[in-house]
Amino acid sequence: MNKRFYYIITGIILVLLQVFILNNILLFGYVNPYIYIAFIFFFPLKRDRFLFLFFSFLMGLFVDFFSDSGGIHAFATLFIAFTRLFFIKTIFKKSDGDFPFFNLKEEPFGKFFNYVVILTITHHFILFLLENFSFQNFSNLLLNTLYSSVFTLLLFFAGNHIFSKNLS
Numbered sequence: 001m002n003k004r005f006y007y008i009i010t011g012i013i014l015v016l017l018q019v020f021i022l023n024n025i026l027l028f029g030y031v032n033p034y035i036y037i038a039f040i041f042f043f044p045l046k047r048d049r050f051l052f053l054f055f056s057f058l059m060g061l062f063v064d065f066f067s068d069s070g071g072i073h074a075f076a077t078l079f080i081a082f083t084r085l086f087f088i089k090t091i092f093k094k095s096d097g098d099f100p101f102f103n104l105k106e107e108p109f110g111k112f113f114n115y116v117v118i119l120t121i122t123h124h125f126i127l128f129l130l131e132n133f134s135f136q137n138f139s140n141l142l143l144n145t146l147y148s149s150v151f152t153l154l155l156f157f158a159g160n161h162i163f164s165k166n167l168s
Contacts, residue, residue: 003044008055011039015059019066032144033152034073035159036063037123040081041116045088045099056081072130080123091115105164117153124149 018036026032036059043052060077064070088094091111094102104112128144135141 007039007043010042011055011059014039015062018063023063023067027151028147031147031151033148033155034063034124034127035152035155037077037080037120037152038156038159040077040084041119041156042104045085045102053078053081069131072127075130076123076126079126080119083122084119087115087118091118116156117149120152120156121145121149124152 014036018034022033022035039059040056043055057074057078060074061071063073063077067073088102091114092102092107104115124145125141128141128148132141
């Protein structure tokens with residue numbers, strides 16, 4: 001299968017999973033998982049950066065459209081897509097010359113874990129900050145960010161473990 005087609009289909013499946021199933025989950029008033037951002041974690045660095053940012057923005061926009069959230073998902077998703085290179089350079093100690101050979105699946109789990117956690121918390125913090133649009137309820141902002149990030153990370157790592165297993 002063509003890799004570009006594979007990433008497009010994966011992005012579509014993640015958005016559909018988000019808008020039809022995960023957007024309907026709200027546990028304890030704080031927990032809402034946003035698994036669609038996994039697309040950003042795994043998109044290869046050797047692809048066109050503008051195309052990646054465009055797809056990331058489109059994913060966030062589709063989630064916004066179905067969630068009636070006014071662009072906050074598009075902004076938060078585009079922000080972590082834009083800053084992803086900074087975190088890859090910082091966490092994995094990669095330079096621009098390493099990008100064509102960079103494969104996230106070949107990196108140590110500790111660095112991979114840090115990368116995913118930082119991007120998830122950043123996404124969720126921006127998302128809930130824009131949703132509240134105030135620091136007045138800062139404790140609610142932190143609780144929403146923390147609990148939703150933990151639940152998103154649990155779903156992400158469980159799904160990553162299940163779907164990356166070699167079923168031979």
